[in-house]
Amino acid sequence: MATIFETVQNILADKYSVAKESVTPESTLESLGLDSLDLIELMFEVEDAFNIRVPQEAGTALKAATVQDIVDNIQKLIEQGEAAPIGGSLPS
Amino acid sequence: MRRVVVTGLGVITPLGNDTDTLFSALMAGQSGVRVIAGEGPRGPFTGVGAPVQFDPAHYFPPQQRIDQIDRVSQFSLAAASMAVSDAGISFTDDNRDKAGVSMGTGMGSSLTLEETFTQLLLRDPDRVKPLTVLKVMNNASAGHIAIQYGLAGPDLTYSCACSSSSVAIGEAFRQIRHGYADVMIAGGAEAELAFGFFKSWEAMKIMAIPDRTNPSASCRPFSKNRSGLVLGEGAAVVVLEEREAAMGRGARIYAELAGYGSSNDYLHITKPSVEGQARAMTLALDDAGLTAADVDYVNAHGTATALNDVTETRAIKQLLGERAYKVPVSSTKSMHGHLLGGAGALEFVISLLAMHRRAVPPTAHLDVPDPECDLDYVPGLGRADQDLRCVMSNSFAFGGTNAVLVARQPS
Numbered sequence: 001m002a003t004i005f006e007t008v009q010n011i012l013a014d015k016y017s018v019a020k021e022s023v024t025p026e027s028t029l030e031s032l033g034l035d036s037l038d039l040i041e042l043m044f045e046v047e048d049a050f051n052i053r054v055p056q057e058a059g060t061a062l063k064a065a066t067v068q069d070i071v072d073n074i075q076k077l078i079e080q081g082e083a084a085p086i087g088g089s090l091p092s
Numbered sequence: 093m094r095r096v097v098v099t100g101l102g103v104i105t106p107l108g109n110d111t112d113t114l115f116s117a118l119m120a121g122q123s124g125v126r127v128i129a130g131e132g133p134r135g136p137f138t139g140v141g142a143p144v145q146f147d148p149a150h151y152f153p154p155q156q157r158i159d160q161i162d163r164v165s166q167f168s169l170a171a172a173s174m175a176v177s178d179a180g181i182s183f184t185d186d187n188r189d190k191a192g193v194s195m196g197t198g199m200g201s202s203l204t205l206e207e208t209f210t211q212l213l214l215r216d217p218d219r220v221k222p223l224t225v226l227k228v229m230n231n232a233s234a235g236h237i238a239i240q241y242g243l244a245g246p247d248l249t250y251s252c253a254c255s256s257s258s259v260a261i262g263e264a265f266r267q268i269r270h271g272y273a274d275v276m277i278a279g280g281a282e283a284e285l286a287f288g289f290f291k292s293w294e295a296m297k298i299m300a301i302p303d304r305t306n307p308s309a310s311c312r313p314f315s316k317n318r319s320g321l322v323l324g325e326g327a328a329v330v331v332l333e334e335r336e337a338a339m340g341r342g343a344r345i346y347a348e349l350a351g352y353g354s355s356n357d358y359l360h361i362t363k364p365s366v367e368g369q370a371r372a373m374t375l376a377l378d379d380a381g382l383t384a385a386d387v388d389y390v391n392a393h394g395t396a397t398a399l400n401d402v403t404e405t406r407a408i409k410q411l412l413g414e415r416a417y418k419v420p421v422s423s424t425k426s427m428h429g430h431l432l433g434g435a436g437a438l439e440f441v442i443s444l445l446a447m448h449r450r451a452v453p454p455t456a457h458l459d460v461p462d463p464e465c466d467l468d469y470v471p472g473l474g475r476a477d478q479d480l481r482c483v484m485s486n487s488f489a490f491g492g493t494n495a496v497l498v499a500r501q502p503s
Binding site: 017040041043047053 | 154155219222223
């Protein structure tokens with residue numbers, strides 16, 4: 001099974017035309033050519049890939065993040081189980 | 093007064109994605125209308141429409157994130173890129189402050205909206221794609237075009253149903269005439285062949301009954317057996333320039349955009365009025381300093397609804413008097429369908445091509461004359477060797493917005 005890092009690396013390569021080998025734990029998203037909108041989309045892809053919800057504050061904190069920061073956050077969210085829904089959800 | 097000329101044309105249409113292919117198809121009376129199939133929530137649906145054959149990879153570099161751009165804006169960008177290269181103009185720090193964009197769309201990003209609500213209501217009520225707002229906002233086309241070419245001037249979007257892109261071009265014309273801009277990229281686009289939008293138009297009971305033996309002949313403007321409009325998709329964009337500047341850089345000039353008329357019926361949300369339509373045509377001619385005697389071709393709004401075609405015929409007669417019977421009037425919607433917010437721009441481009449190529453495109457599928465529609469609609473095939481001094485393109489919209497553009501030979 002792919003590690004969290006490998007999955008993030010694959011998403012970056014598939015969706016953002018980033019060369020896979022240029023993605024290291026130390027890379028910042030900015031250095032990989034991602035802007036603020038790309039980060040929003042990356043969070044969406046990460047949610048799908050790991051079946052988690054990234055809370056809004058975590059998303060904001062990731063703006064200057066390195067790939068390792070993202071991996072650590074994903075790890076934390078997976079351990080916490082399903083995070084609280086972001087914004088409003090429909091009443092069930 | 094500053095004069096405005098057209099120096100570039102670009103199209104994405106059900107009849108082809110360049111002006112040569114489009115105009116040849118029109119002259120031959122070919123139709124882009126066909127049976128279309130889509131996915132509804134409970135399985136496939138079929139209908140009659142005029143879709144565009146469009147491969148984004150042909151227009152966008154691989155690194156461009158076109159999944160962040162709705163189909164309607166993809167059409168706009170592709171048509172704009174054709175128009176800009178056709179005009180041979182480049183935008184630099186010397187001209188960008190007075191270069192702008194003006195686009196029209198009626199239904200906007202229909203496909204993304206539909207996908208969003210389908211996702212939210214049928215699959216996951218928790219979240220939608222992150223950049224949905226940026227895809228569905230109606231000014232996405234104009235914004236992307238301005239960014240693509242570095243246009244620092246006016247960035248405008250008009251939404252007035254079927255007149256949207258005629259208004260967008262007319263208002264861009266005024267920006268240049270009154271000195272707010274020297275160059276405007278102007279036009280419109282529509283990509284509304286989505287299930288919910290298709291059903292909404294169907295519910296209006298003004299969509300053509302599909303012709304069972306020949307679906308491509310379902311749209312029959314001015315014919316006694318017309319049964320309504322056929323939805324089409326696509327985009328058309330023109331480059332407008334201040335005349336002296338265009339001549340100064342040695343640009344090829346298709347035509348002078350000489351006049352624009354804008355009026356409202358102020359009667360009913362859908363029902364057209366002879367007076368409102370005739371007023372817009374008169375205003376456009378007055379604006380151009382021309383008279384009814386100068387008009388050599390009218391590209392009709394000609395939707396093939398029972399009401400539009402009779403009303404428009406009467407309005408043209410009111411404008412042109414006895415001369416109405418001598419001036420060719422055609423509805424090219426019979427072949428490319430109704431592009432709604434993109435219709436006015438496409439039909440304006442077709443009118444300019446007619447003047448530039450000295451040929452009048454026909455009204456296809458006009459098989460049964462209607463005594464109430466008794467003008468020369470150029471039935472069947474187009475006519476070559478026609479000297480057109482001045483052409484008029486009509487757009488009349490739900491909401492009552494009438495917009496008419498008048499162009500003449502460059503001088």
